[in-house]
Amino acid sequence: MTFDALASIAAVGTGQRSSLPPVGALSAYLPGPGEAGPQAIAYALLDAAAALAVVARGTPAAAPGEPVAPAPEDSRPEPPAHVVSLLGPLLSDDAGVIRLPSDRAYVLAEALGLVAQAGMRLPHRLLGTALARRDLRASVRPVLGARGEWLLTQLQGAGLDGVKVASADPSDPELWDAGTSEERLAWFRRARSVDPEGARAAAAAVWKESPAAFRTELMAAIAATVAPSDEGFCEEGLEDRAEGVRVGAAEALSRLPHSAYVTRMAARSRESIAVAELEPGALHRLLKQTIRTLRVTPFEPDEAAVRDGLGHKLSSAERLTRLVAAVPPASWASLVGASAAELVTLHQDEPRWELGPGVVTASLRNGDTTTANSLVAAGVMDVRLVPLLATDAILAMTAQVPPTLLAAVLERLSTPWPQDVATAVGQQLISSNGHQVRPEVWTMFARATPLRVAGGWANRLRSLGQPEGRVIRTMLRDATSVLTVRAVFADELRPFLPETSWQDPPSPGGRP
Amino acid sequence: MGERWRPERVTALAPDSASDVAGHRLAIPTPWSDVGYSHPLLWGACQGSGSAPYSVAVDVSEPSYRCSCPSHKFPCKHVLALLYLWAEGRIDEGGTLSRFAAQWSATRNTAGEEKTPKGEPTERTEAQLAASAARAEQREERVTGGLAELDRWLADQVTAGLAHTRPGAMGDLAARMVDAQVPGVAGRLRDLNRRPIGSRTGARAGGAWLDDTLAEYGLLHLLSRGWTRTDLTDDLRATVRNHIGFTVTKDTVLATAPVADTWAVIGMRDSDEEQVSTRRVWLYGTTTGRYALVLFFAQRGMPLDASLVPGSGVTADLHFYPGGPALRALVGDTRDVHQRVRFGADGSSVAEAVATWRRVLAEDPWLGSYPAVIRGSARLVPSPGIADDAGDSVRLAGGATLSLLAFTGGQPATVFGELEPRGFLPTAVLTDDGLVVL
Numbered sequence: 001m002t003f004d005a006l007a008s009i010a011a012v013g014t015g016q017r018s019s020l021p022p023v024g025a026l027s028a029y030l031p032g033p034g035e036a037g038p039q040a041i042a043y044a045l046l047d048a049a050a051a052l053a054v055v056a057r058g059t060p061a062a063a064p065g066e067p068v069a070p071a072p073e074d075s076r077p078e079p080p081a082h083v084v085s086l087l088g089p090l091l092s093d094d095a096g097v098i099r100l101p102s103d104r105a106y107v108l109a110e111a112l113g114l115v116a117q118a119g120m121r122l123p124h125r126l127l128g129t130a131l132a133r134r135d136l137r138a139s140v141r142p143v144l145g146a147r148g149e150w151l152l153t154q155l156q157g158a159g160l161d162g163v164k165v166a167s168a169d170p171s172d173p174e175l176w177d178a179g180t181s182e183e184r185l186a187w188f189r190r191a192r193s194v195d196p197e198g199a200r201a202a203a204a205a206v207w208k209e210s211p212a213a214f215r216t217e218l219m220a221a222i223a224a225t226v227a228p229s230d231e232g233f234c235e236e237g238l239e240d241r242a243e244g245v246r247v248g249a250a251e252a253l254s255r256l257p258h259s260a261y262v263t264r265m266a267a268r269s270r271e272s273i274a275v276a277e278l279e280p281g282a283l284h285r286l287l288k289q290t291i292r293t294l295r296v297t298p299f300e301p302d303e304a305a306v307r308d309g310l311g312h313k314l315s316s317a318e319r320l321t322r323l324v325a326a327v328p329p330a331s332w333a334s335l336v337g338a339s340a341a342e343l344v345t346l347h348q349d350e351p352r353w354e355l356g357p358g359v360v361t362a363s364l365r366n367g368d369t370t371t372a373n374s375l376v377a378a379g380v381m382d383v384r385l386v387p388l389l390a391t392d393a394i395l396a397m398t399a400q401v402p403p404t405l406l407a408a409v410l411e412r413l414s415t416p417w418p419q420d421v422a423t424a425v426g427q428q429l430i431s432s433n434g435h436q437v438r439p440e441v442w443t444m445f446a447r448a449t450p451l452r453v454a455g456g457w458a459n460r461l462r463s464l465g466q467p468e469g470r471v472i473r474t475m476l477r478d479a480t481s482v483l484t485v486r487a488v489f490a491d492e493l494r495p496f497l498p499e500t501s502w503q504d505p506p507s508p509g510g511r512p
Numbered sequence: 513m514g515e516r517w518r519p520e521r522v523t524a525l526a527p528d529s530a531s532d533v534a535g536h537r538l539a540i541p542t543p544w545s546d547v548g549y550s551h552p553l554l555w556g557a558c559q560g561s562g563s564a565p566y567s568v569a570v571d572v573s574e575p576s577y578r579c580s581c582p583s584h585k586f587p588c589k590h591v592l593a594l595l596y597l598w599a600e601g602r603i604d605e606g607g608t609l610s611r612f613a614a615q616w617s618a619t620r621n622t623a624g625e626e627k628t629p630k631g632e633p634t635e636r637t638e639a640q641l642a643a644s645a646a647r648a649e650q651r652e653e654r655v656t657g658g659l660a661e662l663d664r665w666l667a668d669q670v671t672a673g674l675a676h677t678r679p680g681a682m683g684d685l686a687a688r689m690v691d692a693q694v695p696g697v698a699g700r701l702r703d704l705n706r707r708p709i710g711s712r713t714g715a716r717a718g719g720a721w722l723d724d725t726l727a728e729y730g731l732l733h734l735l736s737r738g739w740t741r742t743d744l745t746d747d748l749r750a751t752v753r754n755h756i757g758f759t760v761t762k763d764t765v766l767a768t769a770p771v772a773d774t775w776a777v778i779g780m781r782d783s784d785e786e787q788v789s790t791r792r793v794w795l796y797g798t799t800t801g802r803y804a805l806v807l808f809f810a811q812r813g814m815p816l817d818a819s820l821v822p823g824s825g826v827t828a829d830l831h832f833y834p835g836g837p838a839l840r841a842l843v844g845d846t847r848d849v850h851q852r853v854r855f856g857a858d859g860s861s862v863a864e865a866v867a868t869w870r871r872v873l874a875e876d877p878w879l880g881s882y883p884a885v886i887r888g889s890a891r892l893v894p895s896p897g898i899a900d901d902a903g904d905s906v907r908l909a910g911g912a913t914l915s916l917l918a919f920t921g922g923q924p925a926t927v928f929g930e931l932e933p934r935g936f937l938p939t940a941v942l943t944d945d946g947l948v949v950l
Contacts, residue, residue: 007719007726013673042667049730054877056727057933058870061907063897067889071921081600082540085519089533096533124921125948128914147921154892154917459542465563481537488540 003052006045014041071150076121080492084123086485087111091129091136098481105135106447107482111489112139114451118496121145131155176202185217192225200233216244223252231259238307250309254326255365264308265326266335272297272323273355275338275346292338294346296320296353317354324358329371341374356380363388386412394421398428403436410441415448422449426457430464442475446482455487517572518851520821520949522595524780525575527815531585535592541602547594548607554598555613558590567612568594571620578616586815651693655739655756658692663736666729674725680705696757697732699785704728731878747875750835755878760833765842770829773797775804776853776947778883778928779939780822784812791816794883794939795830795841796928798855803883804830804841819843822940822949825853836875839882852946859887859926859942862904869931881932889924890916890938898927898936907935912950916941919948 005021015038078084089097090108098104115122120143122130127148130140144152155161175187191199203218210218219237222230230252237249238261253261278291298316299305306312310319329340338346340362343355356375360382363371372388381401386394386409397409398421410417410425417425425445429437449457461480466473526532538558545565547556552573557565566581568590577591587595597603636644665685669677686701707724738744738752754760779794791808808817820826820843829844860868865884872882888900896913899905901924908916909932916927916938926942940949 003723003727007674007722010670010726010729011673011675011722013671013676015671015673038671039667042670043663043733045670046666046730046733049726050734050877051730053727053730054873057877058866058873060866060869060931060933061909061935063891063895063899063905063907063935065891065894065897065899065905067899068891068893068922070889070923085536085539085596089529089536094529094533096530097537124918125915125950127918128912128916131918132914147918150921151892151914151918154922155914157893158895160892160896455542462543462559484537484540484542 003049003056006049006052010045010049014038014045017041068154072146074121074124074145074147076119076145078123079115079118079120083111083115083489083492084126086488087115087122088126088129090485091126091133093133097485099478100443103443103447103478103482107485107489108136109139110451110486112136112143114489114493114497116142117498118493120493120496122148127151131161134161181214181217184214185221188218189221192221196225196227197229200230204233212242212244215240215242216248219245219248219252223248223255226252226255228256228258231256231261235261238309246309250322250326251365254362257328257331257366261308262326262328264304265323266331268299268305268310269323269327270335272299272320273336273343275336275342292342292346294338294343294348296348296355298353320353320355321358321361324355325361325365327362328366329359329362329368330366339374340368340371341378341380344375344380345378356382360384383408383412387414391418391420394418395424398424403428403432404438407438407441407444410444410448413448416450417448419450419453422453422457426460430460439471439475442479443482446479446486449483449486451486451490454483454490458483458487515849515851516601517595517599518821518824519596519599520823521818521851522592522599524818524821525587525595525815526592527585527587527813531587531589531592534589535596538589538593539596539600539602541597544594544597546607546610547597547603548609549598549603549605550607550609551605553609553613553617554594554603555607555610556594556597556603557610557612558593560590566590567610569610569613569616570595571617572598576620578612580612654693658689658694659697659736659739659756661692662689662694662697663733666733666736669729674722674729677725694756696755697735698757700728700732734877747834747836750833751876751878754833754835754840755876762842765831765833766844768831768834770831770844771797771800771802771841772827772829773800773802774825774827774848774850774853774855775830776825776855777820777822778885778947779930779949780820781939782816787812789814789816793820793822794928794930795820795826796857796883796885797830798825798853798857801857803839804832805839805883806841806843823852823947825850825855837872837879837882839872854944854946855942857885857926857942859885861900861902862886862888862898862906863900863902865931865936866906881930881937883928884931884936885926885928885942886936887924887926889922890920890927891922892917898938906931908938909935910937912938915950919950 009017079087086097087108090104090111093101093104095104098107122140122143122145124147127144128151130136130144131148131152133140140148152161172187175183176191179187188199188203191202200222203222207215219234222234226234234249234252237245237252240246240249250261253259254265256262274295274297276293276295278293298320301310301312301319310322314322324343327335332338332340332343340359343359359371360375360380362368363375364384367388369388369390372385373390373393375382375385376389376393376396381397383397383401383405386397389397394409394413398406401409406425406428413421416422422445425441426449429442429445458480461476461483464476467476522535523532526535543559545557545559548554552571554570554572556568558568559565560581566579568577568579570577570591572595577587579588579590581588581590583589594603662685682701682705686698686705689695689698689701704725707721735752735755738748739756744752774797775795776798777793778796781792783790783792789810789812793806793808795804795806796802797804806820810816826843826846827848827850828846830841831844832838833840833842865886868884869882872879886898886900886906888898888905890898890908890913892913896908897905898908919941920927927938928940928942928947929936929938938950940947
């Protein structure tokens with residue numbers, strides 16, 4: 001009898017049995033049929049279980065199989081020892097180095113990127129930890145080296161590389177026909193990036209039978225990647241029965257500067273907005289200055305305007321905003337003789353109409369960095385403009401927005417920040433001890449400060465001591481940790497990195 | 513000048529991993545000033561969050577340490593950071609001894625002179641001896657009663673059927689075993705109680721739980737029987753008493769014949785059980801080829817003894833506890849400490865390692881694992897294992913499997929570890945430079 005058979009008897013209980021079946025060589029030591037009462041049978045089973053358990057324990061599990069080829073030699077070097085000593089706990093997600101998991105993930109990804117840029121690889125002893133974390137796979141892959149790639153192949157071959165059920169491949173054409181709404185949208189977005197015309201044709205083929213929510217999502221995906229060849233499809237979208245589709249179509253068309261839609265909106269703008277020169281006073285005559293004023297005339301929508309999304313449901317102000325948002329900022333000079341920024345600053349008689357939000361939207365839709373920077377110079381502190389701004393404009397905005405809005409500005413900046421921006425934010429944090437800004441500014445500052453000045457800022461933050469307020473102290477400590485660790489990585493790896501790695505990336509506004 | 517530590521020794525000194533990595537983080541020159549080293553003293557000042565820097569002093573010969581920071585961790589991150597800087601060769605001999613370190617050192621020397629010499633046997637009166645004997649007899653009676661209850665309970669479970677086991681029943685029995693002063697049995701029952709029953713569907717629903725439970729019930733029954741038997745050898749009787757939870761005094765162990773060797777530390781594992789932290793350190797005699805297990809205990813949260821660092825070695829006498837196989841030991845007279853110990857070990861085949869495991873199981877059927885050194889190639893495909901030249905293999909288990917694969921890259925290597933029913937748990941690899949702990 002095997003241990004399994006014994007376990008089956010034990011599971012049911014020996015209470016109803018008069019004896020145990022033969023247990024091989026043990027039978028001689030166990031009571032036979034009718035020889036003992038229930039308790040003796042139970043003890044006999046326990047005796048047999050002990051004997052068989054010891055036998056089983058003495059036979060460790062084997063691992064049959066053919067030998068595999070060993071890993072090839074690594075040609076890339078390991079990082080310096082101090083880098084390795086910090087990478088270890090970060091790869092283990094140990095909270096000792098850096099408290100916040102998101103900070104750890106950020107710093108680790110940056111460090112692995114530096115190691116890759118330095119042409120180095122992870123030391124062999126860290127590969128196990130690194131590969132055990134599937135969430136790091138993208139950052140870890142470039143620094144695996146030959147040994148790591150070999151180990152990954154082994155893991156995958158043994159079916160031990162995490163969950164095998166992969167998410168659906170968005171390029172699988174079956175998804176469009178048979179997938180869930182989410183999978184179909186994933187397929188469509190991917191298809192738009194590869195074959196926009198084909199994707200649009202696929203959308204058109206199912207358009208009529210698709211629900212409004214799905215059509216709205218499709219139109220939003222088209223608006224994000226719109227091209228002149230989409231104009232006809234979008235024009236039809238202006239008449240769709242779903243409002244979401246109509247709004248999406250209007251937005252898509254407004255991103256096409258030469259579309260008929262933009263031409264229609266520009267014509268309406270010319271009728272509603274005009275710049276006039278006032279009769280100058282004595283002083284102005286003396287200074288040879290003219291007085292310009294903006295005359296805004298809200299309009300009542302006709303049928304064509306309703307089709308273009310300027311319907312009666314909108315207030316006059318909303319209609320003006322949509323109108324201005326649909327006109328490329330660069331066209332205003334030819335339309336009304338004033339720049340887009342001047343639309344915001346020129347004098348208006350009461351009631352004054354707010355055109356700023358529309359101009360900002362138009363700048364974003366057209367990627368118009370010139371107008372965006374002019375708007376900030378004119379005092380329009382709309383955080384949506386941040387991705388289009390040059391460093392000077394960003395600095396102006398960080399200095400002028402209320403402290404509570406600083407985070408909203410900074411979260412729109414790509415990292416690392418330009419050094420001037422980091423300096424300004426750091427000084428703001430130090431001068432107020434961070435009491436006026438939202439706590440996440442500390443986190444953003446610690447992560448986005450350029451590597452070459454991270455160590456200096458870590459020291460400056462450390463010198464602040466213990467400011468009042470538990471939250472501030474915590475944020476200060478966290479930021480100091482992040483900056484310190486980033487600085488160590490930077491200092492240790494710098495000799496191996498190309499000089500370009502240390503230059504500020506060009507700011508989004510186009511100025512270094 | 514004393515031998516400079518290896519960073520691994522600093523790591524072993526850390527009270528927890530958080531302190532260790534915090535120490536690593538501070539192990540950069542920026543926050544440090546006035547550092548210096550004059551064997552055995554190491555000192556420095558670390559700028560923390562306060563206005564005045566923290567003063568740190570370490571006596572690396574013991575080690576003992578002092579820091580002016582308010583941390584309740586011992587040693588704190590500042591001590592660890594200073595040691596890391598020194599261990600990594602960033603602090604050289606020299607520097608002006610800080611006032612803090614000088615005062616601390618002087619205080620310690622004064623205190624040391626006033627200490628009563630250790631190791632003097634304490635005289636005990638006859639009354640004390642009689643009371644002690646009475647307590648021992650009383651305990652044996654309690655153990656007898658407790659194990660009899662255990663055996664009845666096991667029989668009742670098997671009679672009624674394990675499928676009817678009441679949830680928590682093992683926990684209740686474990687508590688009664690504690691009252692009966694049978695802590696070894698209580699611990700095994702608690703371990704068993706923690707095992708998941710597993711899936712309730714399928715042909716072998718709860719199969720692993722059933723097998724494990726019956727096997728453990730059988731071994732507990734065997735232990736109970738061993739306690740009542742009078743015909744056991746001294747070694748087997750000692751083994752039974754060890755597993756029941758009888759302790760042997762340090763003096764008794766140190767009175768046994770010493771085994772002198774240079775012992776390599778081949779593995780270390782920490783665990784927490786309720787309020788006690790346990791450190792299990794495996795040693796390998798580089799000349800005798802013997803294995804030893806040294807246990808350290810501490811109140812949970814307090815630092816465990818860090819004198820035996822994986823990868824290092826110690827030339828010392830070991831005294832083995834009674835019982836077979838002789839494995840658990842105390843470190844006696846220590847003559848030298850080696851930061852890194854180089855030695856040769858051929859490693860056994862899988863078959864030889866399994867044969868040894870079976871032999872020790874015959875001596876101690878309750879043993880959980882036994883050290884082994886296997887020469888073989890590790891692989892993951894088609895299943896995780898280590899195979900020797902003869903093609904025999906044993907399954908690799910435990911958290912260090914990936915590290916072993918990463919370190920060896922599938923090349924043949926001499927691997928230290930523990931053999932147990934699940935397979936082989938690797939702990940270290942022997943290289944030309946010594947042991948590398950996984």
